Amino acid sequence: MSKKMNGKSNSRGFIRELFSTLITLAVALxxxxxxxxxxxxPVIVKGESMSPTLANSDRILLLKMEKVKRFSIVxxxxxxxxxxNYVKRVIGLPGDSISYKNDVLEINGKAYEEPYLDEYxxxxxxxxxLTNDFTLExxxxxxxxxxxxxxxxxxxxxxxxxSRMIGYIKADDIQGVADYRIWPIKTFGRIDQ
Numbered sequence: 377m378s379k380k381m382n383g384k385s386n387s388r389g390f391i392r393e394l395f396s397t398l399i400t401l402a403v404a405l406x407x408x409x410x411x412x413x414x415x416x417x418p419v420i421v422k423g424e425s426m427s428p429t430l431a432n433s434d435r436i437l438l439l440k441m442e443k444v445k446r447f448s449i450v451x452x453x454x455x456x457x458x459x460x461n462y463v464k465r466v467i468g469l470p471g472d473s474i475s476y477k478n479d480v481l482e483i484n485g486k487a488y489e490e491p492y493l494d495e496y497x498x499x500x501x502x503x504x505x506l507t508n509d510f511t512l513e514x515x516x517x518x519x520x521x522x523x524x525x526x527x528x529x530x531x532x533x534x535x536x537x538x539s540r541m542i543g544y545i546k547a548d549d550i551q552g553v554a555d556y557r558i559w560p561i562k563t564f565g566r567i568d569q
Contacts, residue, residue: 415440417551418558419451419461425530425537426463428495429568435559436463436567442553444526445469446483447492449554449567452528455542463554464538464545465492468512468527473520475511492531492568507533515540526550 421434426449430436438451446469454460468474473484479497481488497506512527513519516539521527525544530536539545557563 419463419554421463422460424535425532426465427532427535429465429492429531430463430554430557434557434563436554437556437558438552438554440552442555444547444550444553447490450526450528450545451551451554452545452549453551461551462528462537464528464530464536466526467529468521468539470521470523470525472527473512474527475509476507477509479505479507481507493533496531510540516543524548 417438417440419436419438421430421432421436424432429449436449442448444450444466446466448466449463450466451461451463454462467481468483475482481490493506500506507529512521516527521544524547526547527539528545529538529540555567557565557567
């Protein structure tokens with residue numbers, strides 16, 4: 377009889393342990409899903425439009441609650457295929473006047489350095505521009521970036537489908553800010569802004 381009782385006791389202990397493990401797994405899964413939905417998400421870079429800063433197949437960590445600033449790298453749904461995401465750099469904030477002249481970025485009449493482009497510019501033949509001259513008015517018809525929208529460019533200016541072609545990106549369409557590269561391991565760390 378004691379063997380029968382002992383068998384039931386072991387069976388109950390196993391069921392309790394199994395139930396406890398399942399509850400722990402469910403809680404952990406819920407926490408991970410909440411973090412991915414509201415806090416951060418890994419993203420795979422597709423294409424060369426952010427080269428040399430980001431390469432095709434790099435993995436970046438998207439921070440969803442990070443404030444968008446000038447030169448932030450952001451992701452948003454591709455206007456021509458919302459199932460895909462674009463990764464671009466924010467150049468123009470709401471209210472900014474933007475122009476490029478002789479490969480120099482001017483925002484509100486002030487020249488800005490873009491050190492993240494230095495490696496790319498060094499590879500170009502002499503007297504070749506990385507960014508063709510333009511003014512905001514030439515590409516959008518606006519004098520300044522409208523409220524609630526951003527002007528974005530790829531770092532690979534000669535091979536990027538960005539605001540020069542697709543227009544402004546609405547603030548609501550920005551999925552988050554990419555501050556960290558998580559793959560490949562040899563380039564793991566904060567992304568140059």
